[in-house]
Amino acid sequence: xxxxxxxxxxxxxxxxxxxxxxxxxxxxxxxxxxxxxxxxxxxxxxxxxxxxxxxxxxxxxxxxxxxxxxxxxxxxxxxxxxxxxxxxxxxxxxxxxxxxxxxxxxxxxxxxxxxxxxxxxxxxxxxxxxxxxxxxxxxxxxxxxxxxxxxxxxxxxxxxxxxxxxxxxxxxxxxxxxxxxxxxxxxxxxxxxxxxxxxxxxxxxxxxxxxxxxxxxxxxxxxxxxxxxxxxxxxxxxxxxxxxxxxxxxxxxxxxxxxxxxxxxxxxxxxxxxxxxxxxxxxxxxxxxxxxxxxx
Amino acid sequence: xxxxxxxxxxxxxxxxxxxxxxxxxxxxxxxxxxxxxxxxxxxxxxxxxxxxxxxxxxxxxxxxxxxxxxxxxxxxxxxxxxxxxxxxxxxxxxxxxxxxxxxxxxxxxxxxxxxxxxxxxxxxxxxxxxxxxxxxxxxxxxxxxxxxxxxxxxxxxxxxxxxxxxxxxxxxxxxxxxxxxxxxxxxxxxxxxxxxxxxxxxxxxxxxxxxxxxxxxxxxxxxxxxxxxxxxxxxxxxxxxxxxxxxxxxxxxxxxxxxxxxxxxxxxxxxxxxxxxxxxxxxxxxx
Amino acid sequence: xxxxxxxxxxxxxxxxxxxxxxxxxxxxxxxxxxxxxxxxxxxxxxxxxxxxxxxxxxxxxxxxxxxxxxxxxxxxxxxxxxxxxxxxxxxxxxxxxxxxxxxxxxxxxxxxxxxxxxxxxxxxxxxxxxxxxxxxxxxxxxxxxxxxxxxxxxxxxxxxxxxxxxxxxxxxxxxxxxxxxxxxxxxxxxxxxxxxxxxxxxxxxxxxxxxxxxxxxxxxxxxxxxxxxxxxxxxxxxxxxxxxxxxx
Numbered sequence: 001x002x003x004x005x006x007x008x009x010x011x012x013x014x015x016x017x018x019x020x021x022x023x024x025x026x027x028x029x030x031x032x033x034x035x036x037x038x039x040x041x042x043x044x045x046x047x048x049x050x051x052x053x054x055x056x057x058x059x060x061x062x063x064x065x066x067x068x069x070x071x072x073x074x075x076x077x078x079x080x081x082x083x084x085x086x087x088x089x090x091x092x093x094x095x096x097x098x099x100x101x102x103x104x105x106x107x108x109x110x111x112x113x114x115x116x117x118x119x120x121x122x123x124x125x126x127x128x129x130x131x132x133x134x135x136x137x138x139x140x141x142x143x144x145x146x147x148x149x150x151x152x153x154x155x156x157x158x159x160x161x162x163x164x165x166x167x168x169x170x171x172x173x174x175x176x177x178x179x180x181x182x183x184x185x186x187x188x189x190x191x192x193x194x195x196x197x198x199x200x201x202x203x204x205x206x207x208x209x210x211x212x213x214x215x216x217x218x219x220x221x222x223x224x225x226x227x228x229x230x231x232x233x234x235x236x237x238x239x240x241x242x243x244x245x246x247x248x249x250x251x252x253x254x255x256x257x258x259x260x261x262x263x264x265x266x267x268x269x270x271x272x273x274x275x276x277x278x279x280x281x282x283x284x285x286x287x288x289x290x291x292x293x294x295x296x
Numbered sequence: 297x298x299x300x301x302x303x304x305x306x307x308x309x310x311x312x313x314x315x316x317x318x319x320x321x322x323x324x325x326x327x328x329x330x331x332x333x334x335x336x337x338x339x340x341x342x343x344x345x346x347x348x349x350x351x352x353x354x355x356x357x358x359x360x361x362x363x364x365x366x367x368x369x370x371x372x373x374x375x376x377x378x379x380x381x382x383x384x385x386x387x388x389x390x391x392x393x394x395x396x397x398x399x400x401x402x403x404x405x406x407x408x409x410x411x412x413x414x415x416x417x418x419x420x421x422x423x424x425x426x427x428x429x430x431x432x433x434x435x436x437x438x439x440x441x442x443x444x445x446x447x448x449x450x451x452x453x454x455x456x457x458x459x460x461x462x463x464x465x466x467x468x469x470x471x472x473x474x475x476x477x478x479x480x481x482x483x484x485x486x487x488x489x490x491x492x493x494x495x496x497x498x499x500x501x502x503x504x505x506x507x508x509x510x511x512x513x514x515x516x517x518x519x520x521x522x523x524x525x526x527x528x529x530x531x532x533x534x535x536x537x538x539x540x541x542x543x544x545x546x547x548x549x550x551x552x553x554x555x556x557x558x559x560x561x562x563x564x565x566x567x568x569x570x571x572x573x574x575x576x577x578x579x580x581x582x583x
Numbered sequence: 584x585x586x587x588x589x590x591x592x593x594x595x596x597x598x599x600x601x602x603x604x605x606x607x608x609x610x611x612x613x614x615x616x617x618x619x620x621x622x623x624x625x626x627x628x629x630x631x632x633x634x635x636x637x638x639x640x641x642x643x644x645x646x647x648x649x650x651x652x653x654x655x656x657x658x659x660x661x662x663x664x665x666x667x668x669x670x671x672x673x674x675x676x677x678x679x680x681x682x683x684x685x686x687x688x689x690x691x692x693x694x695x696x697x698x699x700x701x702x703x704x705x706x707x708x709x710x711x712x713x714x715x716x717x718x719x720x721x722x723x724x725x726x727x728x729x730x731x732x733x734x735x736x737x738x739x740x741x742x743x744x745x746x747x748x749x750x751x752x753x754x755x756x757x758x759x760x761x762x763x764x765x766x767x768x769x770x771x772x773x774x775x776x777x778x779x780x781x782x783x784x785x786x787x788x789x790x791x792x793x794x795x796x797x798x799x800x801x802x803x804x805x806x807x808x809x810x811x812x813x814x815x816x817x818x819x820x821x822x823x824x825x826x827x828x829x830x831x
Contacts, residue, residue, distance in 0.1 A: 002696075003662055003664065003665070006472050006474075006475065006664070006694070007472065007662070009472070009474055010472040010473055010474040010475070013474045014389060014473070014474070016381060017381050017382075017384050017385035017388075017389055018385055018389065019381075020378050020381040020382040020385060021382050021385045021386065021390065021395075021396075021399045022399075023378060023382070024382055024399055024402055024403055024406070024444070024448070025398065025399055025402055027402075027406065027441060027444070028402040028405060028406055030417065030421065031406075031409065031413065031414075031417050034416070034417055034420050034421075035413075088316065089316045089319055089320060090316075090320075091316075092312065092313045092315075092316030092317070093313070093316045093317045093320050095313050096313040096314060096316065096317045097317070100310060100313060100314075101317075109317065109321070111570065112321060112324055113320070113324075114566070115324060115563065115566065116320070116323065116324045116327070118498060118499075118502075118562055118563065118566045119327055119502075119559065119562070120501075120502025120503070120504075120531055120558060120559075120562060121502070121503075121504070122502065122504045122531040122532075122534050122535050122558075123327070123331065123502075123534065123555050123558060123559060124327070125535070125538075126534055126535075126538050126551065126555055127326075127327060127330060127331075129538050129539070130330070130538070130548070130552075131326070131330055157323050157327075160320055160323070164320070188305075188306055189306065189309075189310075190305070190306060190309035190310070193309075211408075214408055217410070218408075218409070218410025218411070218412070218413075219410070220410065220411060220412045220504070220505040221504045221505060221531075221535065224535075224539075225535065225538065225539055245410060245412050245505075248412050248416070249412055249415075249505060249508055252415075252416070252419070252508070252509055253508065253509060257424075265416075266416070269412070269413055269416055272410060272412075272413065273409065273410075273413055276408055276409065276410055277405065277408070279408075280404070280405065280408035284404065391641060459678075461674060461676060461678040462678055462680065462681070464636065464639075464674065464678065465674065465678040465679070465680060465737070465740075466680065466690075467636070467639070467667065468634065468636070468667055468671065468672040468674075468741075469667065469668075469671070469690070469691035469694070469695075469740060469741070469744060470664040470665070470667040470668045470691065470694060470695050470744070471664070471690075471691075471694055472664060475694055479690065479694075480680055480681070480682075480690075483681070483682075484681040
């Protein structure tokens with residue numbers, strides 16, 4: 001190939017490569033623009049205050065109500081429930097893998113957890129319907145087991161691999177010198193773990209939890225299939241709830257284009273986006289602290 | 297006495313952690329056991345080669361299988377070139393300035409965006425604005441966008457592992473930067489890139505939310521997978537069979553079968569990725 | 584006694600840090616010149632400026648003239664790929680391409696539009712004293728060779744392009760003494776056809792193979808001259824101190 005051709009190719013591809021970088025920016029920009037534009041259209045019809053503090057979500061009623069609280073609270077309830085289960089289990093498992101498990105066991109556990117992470121959300125939701133639902137219904141004497149508790153357990157299962165992997169990395173990265181100093185003073189393995197290692201790994205563990213929260217908030221299919229989808233203000237874990245994600249999934253398919261209801265769903269999507277953004281940014285902040293900490 | 301109680305508490309503590317681990321593994325076992333035991337009965341050559349009939353209560357799931365396969369191919373066609381090129385830009389060309397940092401931050405944010413929002417974006421952009429209608433193409437492109445951040449991240453990691461001395465060697469014999477990337481860097485990074493691609497595609501194959509409004513349908517008239525028409529897909533099929541069907545109990549066995557096929561497809565792709573990663577690590581240590 | 588490679592008034596800085604100050608140097612054709620000096624004195628920087636490897640560093644600032652015979656190496660009209668074909672480089676740690684032995688040599692030939700076939704590859708490998716050891720399996724991945732063999736492969740890769748100058752940046756520092764001697768033998772053999780500039784930390788090596796030696800300290804040339812003179816009767820006090828191991 002002639003030199004001139006080689007040089008032209010070099011320059012051409014440099015432009016192509018840079019272009020794809022800009023495409024990524026355009027993608028995020030596009031998503032933001034879509035959310036903002038449609039939310040604005042919504043707030044032309046409905047007052048923001050009514051939306052943010054409204055306690056009723058019934059867009060198809062005679063007098064439509066577009067309060068986001070039932071949906072936000074449903075999401076929060078299910079996510080909290082999920083974290084209540086997933087955090088202790090996740091950190092415990094991560095600690096076990098990092099500190100107690102033999103290499104052979106580790107080589108079985110880590111792929112197993114990756115396998116769990118690979119299960120599609122629709123399959124987990126399906127199991128919520130066929131396994132958990134009858135189980136919960138029996139235990140709590142209800143007509144069916146599609147409620148917040150069901151969703152919380154399923155979301156915990158989905159968030160666990162994320163939490164375990166990142167927390168285990170964080171615990172593993174604690175410098176050996178800390179452990180050695182602790183043992184040298186006569187502390188037991190457990191005392192060392194609880195008082196030295198976990199606190200040292202804290203930023204990484206918090207990051208793991210935040211990213212798990214982000215995952216749980218954004219999950220759609222699992223909650224759609226397992227929580228009952230009644231858009232009321234939840235009062236207990238045994239209530240049927242409708243999360244933000246489920247609302248969008250269910251109602252978007254039936255809503256006429258560019259009606260108030262249509263725009264309302266985008267407003268919900270914007271709130272959802274902001275919540276996951278917050279969780280993920282917190283997670284990132286802690287991951288950076290965890291990295292800086294160990295650069296020492 | 298002090299020794300004995302500390303020994304007991306040590307066991308208790310170790311036991312607590314062990315129980316967490318066991319519980320987590322238990323979840324995995326339950327998932328697999330439930331689907332395999334109740335779905336295996338459904339698996340037959342007919343099941344995967346015949347189209348659904350009689351309102352989904354009979355026949356097989358060939359149409360959803362074709363749909364999922366085609367979706368995955370479309371996702372790959374879109375996300376791989378863009379993703380790899382973007383990773384090349386970030387790792388090989390970009391200087392550390394505000395633009396690069398913004399692009400990197402955008403990628404991190406994009407990977408945290410819930411999949412349903414990608415579905416909304418796909419609806420707005422591909423179905424409505426670009427007028428592709430609810431179709432295989434629109435859904436495939438949407439899944440492609442969803443997969444972009446992951447492919448970029450994993451490809452960048454693979455590129456970073458190639459030492460700079462290799463690049464210098466190519467430049468020293470007179471290669472242009474593009475030739476260095478094309479002939480030396482990319483081929484060595486290929487196993488790492490492939491691993492990331494396969495893992496990302498296996499995720500895309502199992503996704504439901506992004507295809508809900510962009511083209512997935514419960515019943516279509518033909519199984520030929522036309523790009524501009526609605527399609528069936530395994531995850532959507534499972535969702536509908538278990539929640540929206542008129543006779544849910546009757547089709548329950550088919551739902552199990554669908555779930556099993558879906559898990560097999562996803563696990564198979566994951567195992568392929570593990571295998572590539574394993575072979576790559578082995579040959580890397582031989583160096 | 585033709586001058587092959589030269590630098591005049593060369594100053595190089597990276598950002599605010601100046602690494603080379605007012606360098607004036609000539610390298611004579613078909614001679615081996617060694618660049619010695621303590622870590623950080625700028626010897627690698629000087630070496631790499633000749634084949635424009637600093638083009639890769641955005642914060643590098645280079646002023647002065649660098650020439651290959653009459654050609655201005657930094658003239659805008661001169662394609663850098665041409666320069667790198669005429670001035671080859673061997674690096675500190677052997678960096679064969681992750682390809683087969685044959686491909687390692689063929690690649691450079693192909694992209695520079697030079698004829699490439701088995702006989703040419705064989706010739707390059709023979710010139711690098713490597714042919715006998717690899718002739719039975721040219722398809723083997725280069726990474727499976729030993730460290731010394733990989734470095735000889737890198738030398739073969741460089742000579743295959745028939746350069747005029749070969750720049751070597753501490754080529755033996757990662758090798759055991761036996762491999763080192765083999766390569767030193769090779770370098771002496773190569774000087775018949777090529778002009779060689781070698782950066783080395785190993786003063787005994789400089790004495791074994793170099794015709795001329797240049798001593799750099801803190802970015803300046805403190806002394807240069809025939810090797811035996813530099814080592815037996817250095818004029819500069821700093822040179823003497825370095826040679827006698829008092830620093831560096």
